[in-house]
Amino acid sequence: MSPLREAFVLPLLFMTVALLAGLQIGSPIFFSPPSPFALVLACLLVGVLVRSGTLAPERLLHGRRTVLANSNGAIVLATLFAASAQVLTMLTPSSGLPLLLFDAFLLVLLINTAVTGPDRGPALRSLLVILGSAFLLKFVVLAALSNPEGGGRLRRVLLALFDAATLGTISQDQIPPASAYLAFATIALYIIAVAALPAGASWHAERSTRALAEREMTKIAE
Amino acid sequence: MREPLIRSGGLLASLIYAAFIGWLYVHQPQTFAQVTGGIASTVGAYHIDQPSFADGLQFFRRDQFVESRAAFARADPAEHDAKTQFYIAYSYYRQGWGRLYNSDALFTSGLAAVNKAIAVAPSGRLVVDDPDLQMHTADELKAELERGLQRDISDFNPLRVFRKRK
Numbered sequence: 001m002s003p004l005r006e007a008f009v010l011p012l013l014f015m016t017v018a019l020l021a022g023l024q025i026g027s028p029i030f031f032s033p034p035s036p037f038a039l040v041l042a043c044l045l046v047g048v049l050v051r052s053g054t055l056a057p058e059r060l061l062h063g064r065r066t067v068l069a070n071s072n073g074a075i076v077l078a079t080l081f082a083a084s085a086q087v088l089t090m091l092t093p094s095s096g097l098p099l100l101l102f103d104a105f106l107l108v109l110l111i112n113t114a115v116t117g118p119d120r121g122p123a124l125r126s127l128l129v130i131l132g133s134a135f136l137l138k139f140v141v142l143a144a145l146s147n148p149e150g151g152g153r154l155r156r157v158l159l160a161l162f163d164a165a166t167l168g169t170i171s172q173d174q175i176p177p178a179s180a181y182l183a184f185a186t187i188a189l190y191i192i193a194v195a196a197l198p199a200g201a202s203w204h205a206e207r208s209t210r211a212l213a214e215r216e217m218t219k220i221a222e
Numbered sequence: 223m224r225e226p227l228i229r230s231g232g233l234l235a236s237l238i239y240a241a242f243i244g245w246l247y248v249h250q251p252q253t254f255a256q257v258t259g260g261i262a263s264t265v266g267a268y269h270i271d272q273p274s275f276a277d278g279l280q281f282f283r284r285d286q287f288v289e290s291r292a293a294f295a296r297a298d299p300a301e302h303d304a305k306t307q308f309y310i311a312y313s314y315y316r317q318g319w320g321r322l323y324n325s326d327a328l329f330t331s332g333l334a335a336v337n338k339a340i341a342v343a344p345s346g347r348l349v350v351d352d353p354d355l356q357m358h359t360a361d362e363l364k365a366e367l368e369r370g371l372q373r374d375i376s377d378f379n380p381l382r383v384f385r386k387r388k
Contacts (some may be wrong), residue, residue, distance in 0.1 A: 003225045015239050022247070031247045033343020068229045075236045 001059060001198040007072045014079035015216025020186040021086035025176050034085035037060040037103050038092065042085035044110040045127075046077075049194065051114060052123030055080070080197070087190050090096040090183055094173060098142055106134065119202045119212035124195060131187050146174055259300015263342070270306055271297045282309060283354055287317040304348050307339035308360055315367055319387045323377075324370040333367045336360055356388035 022031045034042070049055040060073030092102045113126045145159060201209075245264070251257045262268040279295030290313050298306035311332045318328025340346050340360050348360040357363045366388060376382070 003228045003232075007229045009236060011232065011236040012239060015236070015243060019243050019246070028252050030250050033247060067225060068228075068233070071233055072229050072236075075233065079236070079240075 003069075003072070005196065006069075006076060006198070007061070010076045010105060010193060010196060011079045012073075013189060014076070014083040014197070017083040017186055017190045017193060018079065018086045019191070020182060021083070021090040023182065025179050025182065032089065034082075034089040037093065037167055038085045038089040041088045041103075041106055041110060044107070044114060045084045045088070046081055048110060048114045048123060048127075049080075049197070051202065052118050052120055053200045053205065054120045054123050054194065054204035055197045059198040059200065072078065076197075079193075082090055083190060083193070087131065087186065090186065091131065091138055093138055093142060098138075102134065102138070105137075117202065119205060120199055124191070124203075127194065128191060131191070135183060139175060143175040143180065253299070255299035256301060259298075263300070263302045268300065268302055270303045275306060278306075278309065282313055284315070287313040301338055302342050304339045304343035304360070305350060307335050307342065308348055308350055308363065311335035311339060311360075311363055311367070312355065312357070315363065315370075316387060319370070321385075323385050326371060327334045329367050329370045333371070336364045336367060340364065364384065 019031075022033065024030050024032050046055070050057060057077065060076055062073075063072050065073070088106060092106070093099045109130045113123065113130070117213075118126060231261055243262075245260070246257070249256075251262055259268050274293050274297035278290045278297055281287070281290035281293055291310055294306050294310050294313070297303075301307060314328045314332030314335060318325035318332065339348055343360065350358055354360070357366060
């Protein structure tokens with residue numbers, strides 16, 4: 001990986017993602033920090049990236065590298081974690097039952113991805129599906145459900161009944177249209193930045209290679 | 223030679239950008255003017271528009287409080303000048319003050335403005351030497367606004383009608 005990418009491109013991309021994902025458009029505009037659960041999910045997500053070989057931490061932090069190079073690497077890792085936490089917070093509804101369901105949904109998907117131990121390509125595709133589906137659910141489905149102006153009378157009656165049945169835990173604050181565009185751009189930027197991380201061999205591939213080498217050694221010994 | 227230069231530059235740029243993002247999260251600016259004004263005041267380069275401030279002061283002294291606030295807002299778009307914010311808070315106090323009752327909405331806005339003035343004043347201490355005012359410090363003004371928002375038995379004292387606006 002070139003020093004330019006490591007020192008400039010990746011940290012600035014991830015910090016821009018962290019900034020945009022925390023920006024809550026509305027009246028008033030405010031910047032929201034990541035939720036504690038998003039920090040846990042971000043740990044899992046970074047773990048998935050490492051296990052799949054999408055991120056090779058030894059190419060960012062290593063005893064053989066200079067202090068300056070290790071500082072750049074540490075900043076890439078820190079900003080990757082911050083951006084991941086902010087993106088996951090951005091994709092999670094703010095309150096009620098949807099918050100609980102989304103957190104469970106993201107947790108299960110990330111654990112499932114971690115357990116299957118995919119290589120870099122499938123892991124990136126899986127990440128795209130996780131973030132894309134969460135985006136669709138929050139900014140399209142939930143936004144449509146929480147929009148008081150859209151739809152006809154029957155839809156409003158059904159929504160009111162549904163809201164009453166769930167003790168008002170479904171409806172969310174109305175999402176401004178610009179938020180969806182901003183979220184989409186943020187996710188795209190995040191995926192680009194993750195794809196540009198220094199890659200290595202996945203744990204699964206490393207284990208297979210080691211097992212193969214051990215078998216070969218056993219055969220030679222015999 | 224070139225690689226250490228790139229790495230040092232990247233490190234510096236990352237730290238500056240991270241500090242900027244941290245500043246945004248701490249100060250929560252609402253407008254672009256507040257962002258630029260806040261950054262300028264951090265490096266000591268923020269100045270209010272003096273002609274607009276003078277206009278605001280003139281309106282304030284003629285009890286034209288809405289006009290004065292418009293001029294003060296023009297003078298201090300970033301809401302980073304303690305004295306201007308103090309006058310804005312004072313204008314809310316004078317407009318909201320009533321012999322029989324005070325306007326809670328105006329007093330609440332005044333309290334928010336005086337809190338802003340205290341937040342941006344050096345060490346939170348603000349003294350305004352203006353002979354036209356009867357309260358010269360942000361602490362006095364804040365206490366007066368808070369007293370005005372409180373509900374207690376003294377609100378029913380008929381002698382309240384004889385009190386004077388400060």
